[in-house]
Amino acid sequence: MVADYWENVFTARERGQQVVWYNGSAVNPIFQAAGLEWCHGEAFSARLAAQQLEKPAQLAAEEYGYIGELCSYARTHLGCAVLTQQARSEDQTGVVGLIDQQELASRLPAPDFFVNAYAGCSTGQQWDEISYRVFGKEVPIFNVSLPFLWGNKPDSGYLRGREWDEASQYVARQLHDLIAFVESMTGRPFDWDALREAMTYIKRASELRREAMELCKAAPTPATYWDWIASIAHINFLPATQELVDYFQAVKDEIVKRLESGIPGVQNERYRFYFDGIMNWNKLGWLAKKFAAHDVAMVCGRYTHNAFWQEPHLIDTDDPILGMAQHYLLCPTNHGTKTLKYLTNRDCEEYGVDGIVFHASRTCRAFTNPQHLLAKAAQRELGIPSMFFEGDVADASFYKDEILESRLVAMLETIDLRRSRATA
Amino acid sequence: MTQPSAGALSTLIEIAENPTGYVTRWKTATGGKAIGAFPMNFPAEIAHAAGVLSVVVQESREPITSGRNLLTEFYCGYTRNLADQAARGRLDVYDGFFLADHCIQLLGAVDVVREEGNRPVYFGQLMASMGDPWTRTAVDGKMLSFREELAEFTGRTIGDADLARSIRLFNENRRLLRSVFDARRAGDATFTSAELQALVKSSMVMDKEEHTALVRRALAEARAARRDGRIRLHLSGHFCHAPRPELLRAIEDCGAIVVDDDLFHGTRYISTDVREDVEPLAALSQWYLDRNVSVPCPTRVQHDVDWDAYLLDSVRASGADGVIVLMAKFCEPHMLYYPELRKALNAAGVPNLLIETEHEGLPLESVRTRVEALLERIRHSQLANA
């Protein structure tokens, strides 16, 4: 499904389709309803990194002047923008040149317009502004501004309080403006029925995903965090169709089957961990194997469990805009630490977690911001220990394997010691 | 609060170097409340109108210790230091904190301030996308929320007349400081760039009326000097916190003279006045929007405002021979915009150099070598064009 999606993006120009580049929130159902092809910048960077194909784009970015400490998603994607723009000015085809195609395994079509709707991280909005400049300020851009859910008032909290209500309405109003902008770009009236239909599929897919996650509270867990990582693309940006619903139905069925047959996600589950941080796409398989080798089942995490249409009850399929706006606000980097402590500790308790792994992603400060405070809170309030390892979202050079290995061993020893004391 | 016997400039420098000392003295003398405001756009006029001393929290010089366990090392020097100051109780002199800017690293640090301390922290997020049809209304709403919050914080209402008075005092202060910067552009060299920084930094800390009076005295006491034949430089960038004075001195010691800048602790902070002929809160909203046009900032998103074009215009206007971009290491908006600056400067044939700064460790020797190389390049091109 994912490969088909990208193939579709790459062939958009040949099929005379308009292409929108966007970052941040999953506004893609709006593009789908408008008959556009959509290309999610972070997803593209993640894909390149997961396939170890990120280097050419990162080199192009470096040559253009981006410093290596800049968000590697942005750096990779801006590198693609630089290459795409060069190719566009070379032959006006809007397709990355042949050598770059081979290196990138991609044919990223130049955008007809940009939409930016980035929650949590200020870099997200600035990044698209720079893409706009890299393309010579000739490609139209639309910004949706998503307020940070800081939690100023005593009534502020997860899905509640005046701040939440006002922010939800504020974003919903902007989505209506976005739709008007999309109409002006396509020259067609917006198909509201198509949006309602798309959101109906997303709501159902999300319900199935949440139900399946719920089943993973069992010990041993039938599926792990890494399995949920593998289905992020599906819930985040694939077309919302019956196929999407079928996919998550199959995921859930598989988990039920595993539970019934006693097949665990990790062969010999002895420890249950929570993963905090953005994914380290270069090391995805590697990390999954490393933790499994130590009998650690990574049962849940902030990036998978507190993101991606995670509150389907908020979606009113007849009038989906408000629920969409609310999900865009529910990005796991868009909360103050107070709310994140609540979410993390809640999940740690519900999933019976023994320890937390913090991925200190070098160039993604949005995710690292609250990590030390979360670690302290989990230790203080639940007695759950944690460990940090250094890596990055899409730049392999920041990953430090020795640190991960030694800290993991140390944390497992701490947990063993505590267990033996408890049983003594 | 200030020591009248000292030379006014030395007093200003002393306050710039030790803001906490000033705030403590001010609180003792007035019995008033002080708030720590985080850079770069908090409308301090509203706090002033409520009788509060609003201080832009400055980076301290202490090495980072406890803060290491609260924020990782790949944050800009300002935010790392902020977390450290919070952890060590160095911010206890403030009765509350206010923030208007959405920078992700800054939010991380301010959340540490909130979690580690017990003072109220209010974030009124001024939207960073400046040109949308709803920007103005959203900014108006935030200005109103600042007024409400500060009224609650102080227990007093903030009337339009109070606000208008504060706006007048702040404008007067900005105008005075701008006159000094304008003079520098026109060839005055009375103050070094480190001294000019102290004038601005102390303005961020002090009561505005007192500051204005002290700057007037410093101007009266100063011995006027004209610019000599040294190579003229523009310093660009460095948001939120001040580049170290010793860095500025090292640059000038290499045989250059700074003739203009767009630093936050410089032209950026004093660039824009608040209109006095419209309703005060509306004027503050307009100020926020105008500011990004006066001196564009990459923390904002505004399609028809270009920092690169602004920089080239400034260089032409001041006659600078080259540009040094000072970047707080890890500052994301600056890293994102930097290639656009470099591209524009190179295309216009303006020699330029990037220097990154960190909270700890300023490699002065290597800075000197690099600045000298830049100056050499400039001399060569001047000879070639002569």
Ligand code: SF4
């Ligand atoms: S730093 Fe992280 S959250 Fe921010 S734009 Fe980059 S990947 Fe997104």
Ligand code: SF4
């Ligand atoms: S210096 Fe840059 S990264 Fe640091 S707080 Fe300011 S804008 Fe943010």
